[in-house]
Amino acid sequence: MARKSSGKISGTLLSTESVPNNKNIKIWSWVALSVCIVASVVLIGRVAWLQFVRGDELSQAAYEQQNSGRTIAASRGAIYDTNGSVLAVSISANKITASRTIINSTGDDYEGGREEYQKMIAKGLSDILGIEYDGLLEKLKGSGNYLEIASKLDIEVGDKVTEWKKNNNIKGVYIDSDTKRYYPNGSLASHVIGFTGKDGDGLVCGVEVALNDVLKGTAGRVITEVDALGNEVPTDEVKRIDPIDGYNVTLTLDATIQYMVEEALQDATIDFGVEEGCCCIVMDPDTGDILAMASNPSFDLNSPYSCPDGMDPTDWVNGSSETVEILNSTVWRNKALTDTYEPGSTFKTITACAGLEEGVVTPETEFSDSAVNLSGWTIHCWRREGHGTETFAKAIMNSCNPIMVRVSQKLGIKTFYSYVAAFGFTEKTGILLSGEANSVIHTNPTEIDMAVASFGQRLQITPLQLVSAYSAVANGGYLYEPRIVKEITDNDGNVIQRYETETVRQVISNDTSEKVLKMLEDTVSKGGGSRAYVSGYRIAGKTGTSETTTTDTTGRYVCSFAGIAPADDPEVVVLVVVDHPTIGGASGGVQAASVAGRLFQEILDYMEIEKRYTEDDLKNLLSAYEVPSFTEGTVADATYTINLSTFNYVIVGDKSDDAKIVAQFPAPGVKVARESTIVLYTDLESNISQVRVPDLNGLSLEDAHATLVGMGLNMRAYSLGTVVGQSIEAGTYVDKGSVIELDVIDEESENAGNDAVVEN
């Protein structure tokens, strides 16, 4: 009110009119001002809502829009094996993008008009890039500004587009840098490495998926545009954010061992007529490092979508959903960790460990191998009449099921399964690869469940779980998390992250470990695992066979061999799983054992682990075995017999089980050394490849033997020492299976050498 009266005073002083301040204007001014203030508060609130509540969402959308046009691909990190060999690498490429806005505005000034201009661009690009003209033209006419036309193009193709663009004075088409994945070794370790999809991200399987975030890097971008007339904006207005390259990954995998493994699996697939594939894992038991992991069939990483071998390629469409489904269930499948199987007798090692660790048995404890009756089931030994009364060590060697059941019964359900869990069979191993399957093990086991589990039946585990458990047996009892990635480095070689070996737990004592290794060694040198025997190396291991009852296929056996070498100081653990071999029978996992034997020979040799011949080994070299007669019999009979012996075989001609053997070489009755090769002919027309006889002079008998066996030749010798003569001259070409008699001087006894005797 004070205001009003004062107003009047000054008003009268200043105004030439009557006092103007009518109440109406004041009241309505306050009303209007209040309305404006309320409106302003609403506006501020709205801005705050947009910037703080919806800020992330809106700025993300803005960012995506601003970067949807032209990005510069980051170079994806490389993948190396443990020795630094390149397994996967990114190479420079080009991609082609188009700006519809620029094309339209330039086209409007083009003599033929916008439509003709679009047609000209579509024609030019479809010719160079080999893409469909109509489809491209449709895309150019579409809405929105940026359009990606093609990516991952070779640099030469990009250069062609650049030249075409220049020659025809094209506006609105851009050639940007891109990267392309290249796998120098094609199919090598395909399941472990995995491959990248169209957007460059890892796809389906392998390290490319598991470490995608590490490998991919951050794409760069070109921010400012070109003007409406298609001219490039001057450089000071172009914002270019450089891409950040992905990190490099070094695996524990050894490419050489991986190659050996894959070759061995491929040969096994053919030799044994394997129908459901096979897989193999090689692990370093001291670290849990995966040295090799292979799954057969495999695929070429550089063309993962193409039709796999053995399938009809006529209707195959690369990348269609049907074919991807087929690939997913076949060649892309890493059987070593995405498939489960019944381990069979290889699981007896676990029962043995539990029994010894708990003290319920010792290797010397005697058991009866008679059948066990349990809840209406009778469990026999695989040899129907059994092995009578034998020690526990012998029971492992002879793979007697009833004795395993008796041991598990001594342990009790709770203790037995606590070991199953402790060895890691009830959980995923945690390996840094995707797709690991869950094992299938009874959660509330009964007596009968445990009885069959004691010899590895009615439970499903992954090969990776078993190889980890065997590593624990090998290294003194420590279960490690399988390690596939060793370290992550940047382009300057700085280590970003190093993966250390993770110990899960100690499962058994060192003492138990040693006892079990000894039993497994005997199993290979004297028992059912003899196919894995390599003279000069001490190999411990166990075969396993189980019938797959979960599929419709009858007679589908999974043969496996899990081995550790050298038994006195384990360096590698090898697991070979062969699913449904059709040649050579399916008894006792011989196929798997022979693959493992070959691998031990190659791997230990590669690792430069010296051969040390035991007295038994040396005695074996001199022992001669008479070649039995196989003629007139079938392939199945012959291979069955040979697989149970210490011989190897090669079949020439029809390899099917029913084929009749018409000739053999060496002839029946010839005496040859252990590990000799017998060539079986089912067809006299076929020729066997010849081999060149090596010069063996000066080699020790052991080395000479190893050399000859490796070539498919046979040896006969009469004493230990140094070779001074050979019955077939070096350089001569002979058939595989030929017997070479060696003249050996025993230096220590100063004996003069025997005369060389030639026998064919």
Place this chain on the structure above:
Amino acid sequence: MADIRKRQPDFWLLLSVILLVIVGTVMICSASPATSKNSADGDSYTVIKKQLLYVTIGFGCMFAAYAANFERLIKKFSIVYFAVTILLLAAVFSPLGVELNYSRRWINLGLSIQPSEFFKTAMILYLAYVFSHPKIKDKARGMWGLMIVIAPIACGMVLIFLEPHVSCLIILGIVMVAMMVFGRLKPYMYAVLGGGIAAAGVAAYTFVPHVQKRLNSFFGSGTAENSSDTWQATQSLYAIGSGGLRGVGLGESMQKQLYLPEPYNDFIFAILAEELGFLGCVAVILLFVMLIWRGFKVAMFAKDSYSALVAVGLTTLIATQFILNIAVVTNILPVTGVSLPFFSYGGTSLMTMMLNAGILLNISREADYIKF
């Protein structure tokens, strides 16, 4: 009179106007080069150069209006100015008229000007004159008197409707209603007024396809996905949302890089929000609030009812454009072509806004509230 001339203008009013013009010019300089580069002459600085010229002229207008003898040069010629602007509006349809984007809103007198902007100011002077004139005002407050008063305005509005420039009609309508209320209509007239507003709204929606389209676009029905209105609104939200508390920094806006069409025009506030963030937005809104507050204060204490009504009209005009513009930019209201006073690019708009500010300052000089 000598005493009066020595009187100072309202400090806060002057300060807010000058600050708004400075911030607006800076924002135009930041927002325009990317789009400007795209124009026919390819010069990134076309818009900036022109705007600097307009700012200079604008300050000239402001000073002229401020220094002018209010009685002899403004009040006395209210009706004349109004008549002249109606003629200018009609000239839009003469050969002097310029058509752009399917609208005829400009006439080319060497410099192209937009008569509708001048019409806003002239209408305010005219209504103030009518509602304050001792002999006319009582009649003007009644039904028939008011209809006679409105008739010439209606003529101008029809011309603007034909341009077409619907958003300008909305602003004129709001200002007109405000001045009638401040001019104190007879009580029963308020009912008539309310009915008139409702009728105008319905008529606009029913008979003007333009209005219908924009409303539909806003409510997300009946329009194609990439229609330019939705595009503008979306891009505007992207810009504001990217700003955060402090913004991405002056000159760093990404949305002005051809995403937001004509970022220096009606949507300049979105770029401001992106570059200067929430704090920048609040600062600018507070400057407008200060201006409006001082504007109404000038009205309350103006020396006579004519000055008071002119102050009310001009303040309402600025407030309306400010609120409508930011409401559109923040997507509270559908897209209309309302410019942000002192900010948006455009010669006539800036010149008339500064002229308006000059008139307000002129009135403030003689208002008597300063001593309170």
